[in-house]
Amino acid sequence: MSLQYPALIVVVPLLSALVISIAGWVNKRWCFPITVAALAVAAYSSVGLLFRVLDEGVIVYKLGGWDPPMGIAYYVDHLNGLVLAVVSIVALLNAIASKKSIEQEFPEKIGPFYTLYVLMVTGLLGIVVTGDAFNLYVLLEIAALTGYGLIAMGGGRGPLSALNYLYMGTIGACFYLLGVGYLYIMTGSLNMVDIAGILPDLYQSKAVMAAFIICMVGVWIKMAFFPLHAWLPNAYTHAPSASSSLIAPLVTKVMIYVMIRLILTIFTPEFSFNILAVSKPIVWLSVIAIFMGAILALKERNLKKMLTYIIIAEVGYMVGGAWLGNRVGMTGAILHIANDALMTLCVFLAVGNIVYKVKGAEFEDLQGLFRKMPFTMGAFIIGAISMIGVPPTCGFFSKWYLISGAIQAGHYGFMVALLFSSLVNVVLFFRVFEICFYEPFSDHHGHGHDRHPEPMDEAPVTMLVPLFIVAAILVLVGLYTGDIVNHIIEFAIPKGLV
Amino acid sequence: MADLISIIVAKYNYWIYITLMMIGLYAMIAKNNLVKKIVGMNIFQTAIILFYVSIGVKKGATIPILEHGHGGHGHHVVHAADYVNPLPHVLMLTAIVVGVATLGVALALAIRVYNQYNTLEEDEILAQIREE
Numbered sequence: 001m002s003l004q005y006p007a008l009i010v011v012v013p014l015l016s017a018l019v020i021s022i023a024g025w026v027n028k029r030w031c032f033p034i035t036v037a038a039l040a041v042a043a044y045s046s047v048g049l050l051f052r053v054l055d056e057g058v059i060v061y062k063l064g065g066w067d068p069p070m071g072i073a074y075y076v077d078h079l080n081g082l083v084l085a086v087v088s089i090v091a092l093l094n095a096i097a098s099k100k101s102i103e104q105e106f107p108e109k110i111g112p113f114y115t116l117y118v119l120m121v122t123g124l125l126g127i128v129v130t131g132d133a134f135n136l137y138v139l140l141e142i143a144a145l146t147g148y149g150l151i152a153m154g155g156g157r158g159p160l161s162a163l164n165y166l167y168m169g170t171i172g173a174c175f176y177l178l179g180v181g182y183l184y185i186m187t188g189s190l191n192m193v194d195i196a197g198i199l200p201d202l203y204q205s206k207a208v209m210a211a212f213i214i215c216m217v218g219v220w221i222k223m224a225f226f227p228l229h230a231w232l233p234n235a236y237t238h239a240p241s242a243s244s245s246l247i248a249p250l251v252t253k254v255m256i257y258v259m260i261r262l263i264l265t266i267f268t269p270e271f272s273f274n275i276l277a278v279s280k281p282i283v284w285l286s287v288i289a290i291f292m293g294a295i296l297a298l299k300e301r302n303l304k305k306m307l308t309y310i311i312i313a314e315v316g317y318m319v320g321g322a323w324l325g326n327r328v329g330m331t332g333a334i335l336h337i338a339n340d341a342l343m344t345l346c347v348f349l350a351v352g353n354i355v356y357k358v359k360g361a362e363f364e365d366l367q368g369l370f371r372k373m374p375f376t377m378g379a380f381i382i383g384a385i386s387m388i389g390v391p392p393t394c395g396f397f398s399k400w401y402l403i404s405g406a407i408q409a410g411h412y413g414f415m416v417a418l419l420f421s422s423l424v425n426v427v428l429f430f431r432v433f434e435i436c437f438y439e440p441f442s443d444h445h446g447h448g449h450d451r452h453p454e455p456m457d458e459a460p461v462t463m464l465v466p467l468f469i470v471a472a473i474l475v476l477v478g479l480y481t482g483d484i485v486n487h488i489i490e491f492a493i494p495k496g497l498v
Numbered sequence: 499m500a501d502l503i504s505i506i507v508a509k510y511n512y513w514i515y516i517t518l519m520m521i522g523l524y525a526m527i528a529k530n531n532l533v534k535k536i537v538g539m540n541i542f543q544t545a546i547i548l549f550y551v552s553i554g555v556k557k558g559a560t561i562p563i564l565e566h567g568h569g570g571h572g573h574h575v576v577h578a579a580d581y582v583n584p585l586p587h588v589l590m591l592t593a594i595v596v597g598v599a600t601l602g603v604a605l606a607l608a609i610r611v612y613n614q615y616n617t618l619e620e621d622e623i624l625a626q627i628r629e630e
Binding site for chain 2: 134137138141145148149152157159160162163166167170171174177178181184185190
């Protein structure tokens with residue numbers, strides 16, 4: 001059984017999509033249990049796979065028994081073992097948490113929603129597990145196409161935002177495909193490890209450089225790296241809460257993983273950092289991304305939109321960290337993939353609970369929430385302080401690695417940007433806390449005697465429990481950061497990178 | 499000058515795909531109508547498909563089906579140089595499917611947008627959003 005984990009991760013959600021769409025016609029109540037069961041199998045397999053990788057090292061799974069480079073192989077090493085576990089756990093928790101909000105927002109579309117949901121998770125897990133550059137493109141498009149559908153389901157401005165996302169997303173994926181085409185011309189192979197073996201003789205070739213840069217630009221569009229970010233805020237804001245709390249934590253992070261895979265595996269660090277000599281400008285770009293993300297977040301008066309701009313700043317953290325060109329920065333970037341996915345999930349689930357109860361995330365809607373929804377806000381605080389970077393939550397530790405990496409690389413601009421963004425996050429989140437805490441509903445102001453407190457109106461338990469689990473994971477991951485770094489990330493980065 | 503001409507003539511497939519790609523990109527950026535943008539997107543994707551197909555070509559090669567494969571004596575040597583490279587073509591079958599799916603989703607979204615705003619012109623839609 002455990003030998004088949006890499007295939008199960010992708011196959012089970014894929015087949016369950018078919019079953020769910022049939023179940024949606026027969027009886028809508030079956031959709032949810034099937035979804036959770038399929039995602040639970042995927043999560044169980046990926047966690048099992050991570051432990052197998054810790055024991056045995058890299059696992060190569062040949063699909064259909066065909067040997068690479070002819071057949072498609074799934075490679076699981078420490079890097080994607082970690083990302084797989086994070087992606088599948090986030091997807092599972094969000095599926096459980098968002099059940100009620102789906103029933104509230106579009107009760108008639110439960111079947112299609114869950115079908116797209118598991119397909120999207122299939123795509124994301126496939127991107128992470130695959131060892132074939134073209135296979136990655138196909139799965140990229142599976143994740144993207146289902147993502148457009150999930151975003152457009154919200155109604156309102158959803159379809160328009162999804163269409164704008166589609167234009168950008170397609171350009172991004174096409175650029176990646178083009179880059180793979182150049183690599184194929186030069187190496188005649190699509191298998192990542194095989195390409196990496198052939199490339200060193202071709203490092204001086206202009207076509208290889210073009211391939212690298214085109215792939216990078218494509219991936220950057222997909223992850224909303226600053227000048228290419230325009231699609232993200234609207235798409236994530238106008239998506240229904242159940243979709244945005246799946247897409248916001250995962251899509252950008254998985255694309256960061258693809259970037260790191262390109263840097264570390266397909267092109268070696270030697271090529272990416274030394275021969276190409278573009279790391280300095282890219283880190284400066286990420287500095288701008290962090291500044292702009294933070295500044296644009298300040299002007300938003302909608303909680304969800306504010307969080308989307310924070311995501312853009314966080315993308316800047318990870319791109320910058322990966323391109324610092326040293327081991328500490330790369331460790332920070334990889335650790336931040338996991339941490340940022342979890343803390344984004346935490347705050348977006350909290351926002352989902354708020355939207356479920358007060359029907360909006362504008363700042364005016366948030367007044368008096370601490371009394372109304374104390375548990376949701378409690379978890380939101382943990383997510384927020386993790387985003388700010390307060391120990392012992394996990395956000396602190398990855399930021400610590402990133403800043404150490406910046407100092408080690410002598411790139412003080414990046415360090416300043418990180419600190420600036422943390423300070424802005426303090427302002428952003430404490431402004432939200434203030435609104436939620438100090439300004440009660442002003443229906444009866446002036447009449448002290450009949451001012452009875454607003455009754456508590458908390459989100460249902462099925463939404464709260466996953467939220468608490470995520471908040472607890474944030475602290476636990478923070479406390480066990482040392483183990484994660486020493487046992488997983490240490491092996492994820494090639495020895496050559498110091 | 500002779501160099502330049504030889505670069506253009508010898509590698510004309512790349513020039514065609516780049517030109518097509520830029521036409522598509524231009525339409526996506528500059529056109530105001532959402533469907534024209536979708537058409538531009540499709541041209542963009544098709545350009546890359548043509549690029550892939552063109553890199554499989556070899557001079558004087560035939561289609562990649564084994565000659566005399568059914569003759570009973572199946573143990574003859576296959577000269578790869580005699581056949582065009584089928585792999586890019588196979589890859590592009592998948593890419594075409596992806597392109598069609600993307601086009602379908604894009605048109606479906608455009609219909610949703612049209613039902614909502616009664617127009618497909620981007621500036622009119624933005625004006626309506628601003629009024630809300």
